[in-house]
Amino acid sequence: MNKSKRTLSADRFLPDDTMLSINRMTEAFQLSQHAHEFIELAYVGEGRGFHYIENEVRPVSKGQLFVIPVGVSHVFRPASSDVAKEPLVVYNCIFRPRLIDSLLSFVTDDPIANYMKELQREELPCELITDVEAGIESLFLLMYREYELPQSGSSTYLRSLLLQVILTIYRMKHRERSGMPSKPDRFVQVLGYVERHYAEELTLSHLTESFQWSPRQLQRLFKQHTSQTFQHYLQGVRIRMSCEQLRSTDRTVAAIADSVGYRDVNSFIALFKRVVGQTPGSYRKQIST
Numbered sequence: 001m002n003k004s005k006r007t008l009s010a011d012r013f014l015p016d017d018t019m020l021s022i023n024r025m026t027e028a029f030q031l032s033q034h035a036h037e038f039i040e041l042a043y044v045g046e047g048r049g050f051h052y053i054e055n056e057v058r059p060v061s062k063g064q065l066f067v068i069p070v071g072v073s074h075v076f077r078p079a080s081s082d083v084a085k086e087p088l089v090v091y092n093c094i095f096r097p098r099l100i101d102s103l104l105s106f107v108t109d110d111p112i113a114n115y116m117k118e119l120q121r122e123e124l125p126c127e128l129i130t131d132v133e134a135g136i137e138s139l140f141l142l143m144y145r146e147y148e149l150p151q152s153g154s155s156t157y158l159r160s161l162l163l164q165v166i167l168t169i170y171r172m173k174h175r176e177r178s179g180m181p182s183k184p185d186r187f188v189q190v191l192g193y194v195e196r197h198y199a200e201e202l203t204l205s206h207l208t209e210s211f212q213w214s215p216r217q218l219q220r221l222f223k224q225h226t227s228q229t230f231q232h233y234l235q236g237v238r239i240r241m242s243c244e245q246l247r248s249t250d251r252t253v254a255a256i257a258d259s260v261g262y263r264d265v266n267s268f269i270a271l272f273k274r275v276v277g278q279t280p281g282s283y284r285k286q287i288s289t
Contacts, residue, residue: 006032006034006035007034007035007036007037007071008034008035008036008037008038009036009037010036010037010038010096013036013038013094014038014094014095014096019095019096019098019099019159020093020094020095020096020099020155020158020159020162021093021094021095021147022091022092022093022094022140022143022144022147022158023091023092023144024045024089024090024091024092024144025089025090025091025092026083026087026088026089027049027076027077027078027083027087027088027089027090028078028083029077029078029081031075032075033052033073033074033075034073034074034075035070035071035072035073035074036068036070036071036094037070038070038094038095038096038097039067039068039069039070039094039095039096039097039119039120040066040068040092040093040094041065041066041067041068041092041093041094041165042065042066042068042076042090042091042092042093043064043065043066043090043091043092043093043131043136043137043140044060044061044062044063044064044065044088044089044090045062045089045090045091045137045140046062046087046088046089047061047062047078047079047086047087047088047089048060048061048062048078048079048086048088049076049077049078049079049088050076050077050079051066051074051075051076051077052074052075052076052077053066053068053072053073053074053126054072054073054074054126058128060076060088063130063131063132063134063137064128064129064130064131065128065129065130065131065136065169066126066127066128066129067119067124067126067127067128067129067169068126069119069122069124069125069126070097070122071122072125072126074126076088076090091140091143091144093140093143093162093165095162097119097120097122098120099159099162100116100117100119100120101120102159103116103159103162103163103166104116104117106163107163111170111174112166112167112170115166115170115173116166119166127169127173129169129172129173130172132189132192134192134195134196135168135188135191135192135195136165136168136169137195138195139161139164139165139168140165141244142161143158143161143162143165145244145247145248146158146161149247149287186211187221187225189211190207190211190213190218190221191225191226191233193207193210193211194207194233194234194237195237198234198237198238198241198260198261199238199241199259199260199261200261201261202234202261204218204219204230207230218230235271235275236275238260238261238262239260239271239272239275239276241260242256242257242259242260242268242272242280243276243283245259245260246280246283246284246287247284247287253265253268253269253280253281256280257269268280
């Protein structure tokens, strides 16, 4: 595939000296293998497929993040030619290398700053990060929503989210090298588990079985690290995910309620109104106007 390699200019995808852009692509077969003049963070949001990187081919699936530096040749391909039935959906965050200069002013940890400078100077290879805790996915969804529905301060907010993504990448890389996770890392894994399984009949007992902590310990950790009980944290995740669907889909409120773990639509509507301050229908109407 390297025969088709070409370089995509930063000015074409980041016009008028724009620093940052986020899109959501359903991958197909039209785009040839290419390099680019910007840094790309590509998160696989749905489906399966393949990622051609220089002369390698890697299978990809939901939850994988690729850090693609300037000059690295790559292209995504879906697993099937029938992309309607088996889509490969990738969120792409692209930014000019010099954007890192402004982000560095907020970084006080030398190892993290050094990692960002290496990325900026094109000293790192293409990297794969597996988002086992679903933390990166949440950040990408926030970035994509903010980019598509800009508000006052969106530029600042997007840069803060990008910095969070880079920090999360660094932590995951460091954790992989250091071996066994610490106690805080283990609890982060608990939060990630809730983020992935919120639609199920999730209880504290399920978490104690999976993570070998007593219910009392887990409740204490939830209060310590989230200032919420487990039940309130789970409700918050479910409401956040339902808001995402209300903004981005035309599914019925009943279907959304069921998809986030509430079988009784009336209970869902009452909870949504208590948390958000308005009914799901009013929320959707406000977003669409």
